[in-house]
Amino acid sequence: MKIRIKNQIQFDEQVEQIDQTYDGEWQKKGAYHYLRFENEENENVVLKFQDEELVMTRFSTPKSLMRFIKGGEALIGIPTPVGIQQFITKQVITRLI
Template sequence: MKIEIKNKIDLDGQIEMIHEEHDVTVTEKNDWLYLIYQNEDAEKVVIKCQNQEMVMTRFGQPNTIMRFVNGAYALASVPTPMGLQQLVTLTKSFDRSENSLRVTYDLLPNEEAHQVFASYTLQISWS
């Protein structure tokens, strides 16, 4: 199977588009769907999702862990040039169908922040 990932990033009005395709293993276990693949840096990536929640883990140096819960704040551990940062995602929409997932979210320094680092539209499909 193949996974296709499209990510539209809005950073202060500057738009960046990311597009990736990889071989993927798809597994279901205890009401969770697991999508497992290796990215272009040969790092293992696991996307674990249910109907209104997703956790994306990239096993690198250091690991990246991002959690998304529809309509809620969730923690994200993201490596940056300043070291590993504990940030927050605010998921605005979460739409899962049989072979695709679409998540729109903001990345913020914390739940009280009014300044958004960036806004994202993440589309994942597999077949």
């Protein structure tokens, strides 16, 4: 299946538009859906989601995890070479087509 990720990332006044397409696979376990794909850096990425939440795990070194809550914000920490950087994620729209 094709997985398309469209996103807008904003750091202060700087805005970056993301539009990426990957070959991947879908699976459902209980109330959760799972999409798995390999990104352009050859890292496995898993999107785990249900109606109220989406969690993206990138199996890199170190592993990174982002959480998006429907209609809300979540505080996340991303490991970087200069230490853990904290961000607030804000989920606006999630669609599975």
